[in-house]
Amino acid sequence: MNKIKTKYLHIAIIILGIMFVSISIFHKNLWFDEAYTVGIVSKSFQDIWTIGSSDVHPVLYYWILHIFYLIFGSNIYIYRFISMIPLAILSVLGYTHIKKDFGEKVGFLFSFLILFLPIGLVYAGEVRMYTWAMLFVSLMAIYAYRIYKGIAENKETEQSNKIKNWVLFTIFSLASCYTHYYGLATAGVMNAVLFIYLIFKTIKLHKENKENKIFGIDLKCFIIAGVAQVLIYLPWFFAAVLGQIKGLSNGFWIPKPSPEIFMQIYIFQFTGVLDVEFVSKEIAIIFASIIDIYAIYCLVNAVYARFKGKELSSNKAGLLAIGVYFLVMACILIISIKKPILYARYFLNLTGLFIFFLAFFIAKGGKKILTVIVGVIIVVMSVTINCSLIDMNYDASNPKPLEYIEKDLAEGDMILFDNRGSGFVISMQLIDVPNCFYDKEQWHVEEAYKAFGKDMLTINNLEPLKEYKGRIWLVTSDNYWIYDEFVDTFGKEDIDLIKQDSFDVKYHGYKYTICLIEKK
Numbered sequence: 001m002n003k004i005k006t007k008y009l010h011i012a013i014i015i016l017g018i019m020f021v022s023i024s025i026f027h028k029n030l031w032f033d034e035a036y037t038v039g040i041v042s043k044s045f046q047d048i049w050t051i052g053s054s055d056v057h058p059v060l061y062y063w064i065l066h067i068f069y070l071i072f073g074s075n076i077y078i079y080r081f082i083s084m085i086p087l088a089i090l091s092v093l094g095y096t097h098i099k100k101d102f103g104e105k106v107g108f109l110f111s112f113l114i115l116f117l118p119i120g121l122v123y124a125g126e127v128r129m130y131t132w133a134m135l136f137v138s139l140m141a142i143y144a145y146r147i148y149k150g151i152a153e154n155k156e157t158e159q160s161n162k163i164k165n166w167v168l169f170t171i172f173s174l175a176s177c178y179t180h181y182y183g184l185a186t187a188g189v190m191n192a193v194l195f196i197y198l199i200f201k202t203i204k205l206h207k208e209n210k211e212n213k214i215f216g217i218d219l220k221c222f223i224i225a226g227v228a229q230v231l232i233y234l235p236w237f238f239a240a241v242l243g244q245i246k247g248l249s250n251g252f253w254i255p256k257p258s259p260e261i262f263m264q265i266y267i268f269q270f271t272g273v274l275d276v277e278f279v280s281k282e283i284a285i286i287f288a289s290i291i292d293i294y295a296i297y298c299l300v301n302a303v304y305a306r307f308k309g310k311e312l313s314s315n316k317a318g319l320l321a322i323g324v325y326f327l328v329m330a331c332i333l334i335i336s337i338k339k340p341i342l343y344a345r346y347f348l349n350l351t352g353l354f355i356f357f358l359a360f361f362i363a364k365g366g367k368k369i370l371t372v373i374v375g376v377i378i379v380v381m382s383v384t385i386n387c388s389l390i391d392m393n394y395d396a397s398n399p400k401p402l403e404y405i406e407k408d409l410a411e412g413d414m415i416l417f418d419n420r421g422s423g424f425v426i427s428m429q430l431i432d433v434p435n436c437f438y439d440k441e442q443w444h445v446e447e448a449y450k451a452f453g454k455d456m457l458t459i460n461n462l463e464p465l466k467e468y469k470g471r472i473w474l475v476t477s478d479n480y481w482i483y484d485e486f487v488d489t490f491g492k493e494d495i496d497l498i499k500q501d502s503f504d505v506k507y508h509g510y511k512y513t514i515c516l517i518e519k520k
Contacts, residue, residue: 002388009098010108014091015113017371019228020382021087024389025125027078029398029507032421035126035428040451041065042074044430047198047450052242054447060178061129081123086135087124089116090352097142098356102317105363113355118377123348125393130348135182136175138352141324143169144190145317151201151218159217166221170228175286177233180350181341182328189327191226193320198222253342255349257333261342266292268344269354271385276508278388279381288380293503294366294374301365320359321353395506400431404472404501404514409433413471415453418441418475427453427475436465436472438482438514462489471498472488483515494520 030038036055040048040062048066050057065079072078091111099107114120123130125222146165174189177181198218215360255261267281268274279287302315328350335343363373405415405426415435427435435453439445439460446458459465462485474482486495500515 001362003129003500004342006108010095010104010111013386014088014095014111018084018088020082020123020386021115021121021313022081024121024386024393026077027393027398027507028076028127028423029078029393029505030076030126030127030428031508031510032424035421035424036073037062037065037127038076038079038428038431039453041069041079041452049239051448053236053243054445056244056449057129057180058178058184058236058240060175061132064132069512070077076127079127083126083131084124085126086131087114087120090135090138093142094359095140098359101142101145102360103363106359109359110356111377113229113359114336114352116279116382117270117355118373118378118382119269119272119348119351121280121344121382121386122389129453130345133176133180133349134514135354136172136179137183137186137349138193138356139178139189140169140172140187141171141321141353141356145320147194147218148197151198162217163221166225167289170225173225174229174232176349177229179235180346180349182332182346185331186324186349186353187229189324189331191229193324193327195222195226197289251504254336254343256340257342261344264344265347269347269351271381273385274344276392276399278385278392287377290377291358291374292371295361298361298365302361303365305365311431315361315364318364321360322357325350325353325357339391392506392508393427396505398507400505401426401503401512401514404503405516407515408472408499410471413473415473415475416482417475417477422477422510423475425454425510426512427456427474438462462486466490468519471516471518474517476513477511479513480515483517486517486519496520 003132040051040055043051043066044068045063048059049064052062065082065130066084070080091114092107094107094111094114097433098110120131143165145433147162147169147476150162150165170211173508176187177430184216186420202216214508234258263285263520264274267284267288270291271279272278273281273284290350302318306315329347332342362374401422409430413433415427415433417427417435419441423437427433431453433453433456434457436457436459437452439458442460450456457464474480476482480500483497496518498516498518500513502514503512504510505512
């Protein structure tokens with residue numbers, strides 16, 4: 001009866017959690033990164049590859065979204081729903097894979113934390129690749145551990161199972177690499193750890209028994225998997241990675257590692273708070289510290305119980321998860337000393353590992369009453385953040401800029417915008433309207449920004465528009481400087497100001513300054 005109750009409670013948590021994280025995702029607002037996604041997924045598979053190779057992320061997520069674009073057209077509601085799907089799958093994996101491998105408590109807590117720890121909630125509806133990267137890395141880790149366990153137990157009779165695990169590990173490793181570069185780093189670390197363990201284990205078994213073949217099934221599988229991963233990743237490496245490495249040498253927007261960045265990463269893994277402050281920094285630190293202290297307490301209890309012989313199950317899985325997490329962080333940190341790439345949001349790739357670490361040791365070393373209290377605190381924080389998300393996403397101010405333009409939008413109009421995010425957002429909400437990117441600051445991003453808009457023209461000054469005649473919507477975030485520059489460049493007698501207004505919207509705190517002019 002207890003098992004039946006636990007089973008249905010687990011299923012109920014998954015259903016309620018999916019409903020909970022879905023409440024805030026049904027809206028059509030965009031911020032800059034989401035606008036880029038909406039733009040690039042409307043291109044062909046080949047164009048996504050070409051344009052994406054000039055951006056800073058691999059293209060698998062864009063290809064996935066492009067399939068849905070071909071079915072449903074450019075639909076922001078669908079795009080947001082697709083970002084929620086990986087969280088739903090991960091929560092179900094808690095019921096299937098995690099429960100099977102590590103027991104009911106670990107599986108239940110994993111599903112609960114995936115859906116109710118605020119970090120998943122905040123990114124459930126983001127039109128970006130992060131939840132998919134989190135899913136692929138988590139699946140890669142699941143099958144990497146099953147491979148490790150198979151090697152440790154040395155069960156030669158389960159060769160078909162071993163081959164299946166290696167195949168799935170290879171698929172999800174490649175998916176991680178093609179979704180995000182932190183996924184690539186994680187895949188590299190996991191492959192390296194598996195290889196080192198496999199070599200030591202094989203040598204040890206061979207010494208113990210000379211009949212054990214050095215070139216066993218796992219070593220064969222690793223060689224095949226490694227070669228396959230390298231060969232399948234090489235096209236992207238030559239098409240994109242080499243050029244992006246050169247781009248890093250010319251500067252990058254991520255700052256150098258600092259105590260502030262590490263504090264951001266720490267808070268982010270528990271709350272998802274980064275660019276938008278849904279709770280105060282002080283509350284976020286207290287919340288993160290409560291969970292962190294309890295997790296360390298549970299870890300110490302589990303390790304102590306293991307040494308005392310009171311706990312038969314191993315702690316290796318939880319230690320491996322957090323070990324890989326910190327190994328990847330160390331690799332990123334070493335690279336960042338030369339070229340900064342350490343950024344809190346990118347650690348969403350590894351959040352599945354982090355959540356598994358929490359679930360594993362809370363299940364192994366936690367106290368029931370303390371676990372319930374911490375669970376209640378997590379739910380209260382998630383509800384608080386979800387209320388802030390709902391307030392931000394559904395605020396009445398959000399559609400005002402678009403409505404202002406659509407009210408007087410005419411055939412033949414063009415949208416012109418600068419390097420600030422608001423103009424890109426408008427261009428992607430009016431995807432069929434011709435647009436012009438005024439790259440006055442010369443970011444040299446013409447290739448990557450082909451993702452935006454319809455036949456987008458990129459200019460560095462206003463001279464290319466000298467012969468242009470017609471209506472232009474000028475969109476920026478900073479006063480009316482573009483209009484003033486038009487007047488200074490072409491003369492007031494050639495520019496008619498039809499209307500202008502500014503808007504402060506709640507979604508990501510964006511400001512829109514809009515002018516409609518007619519150039520004679």
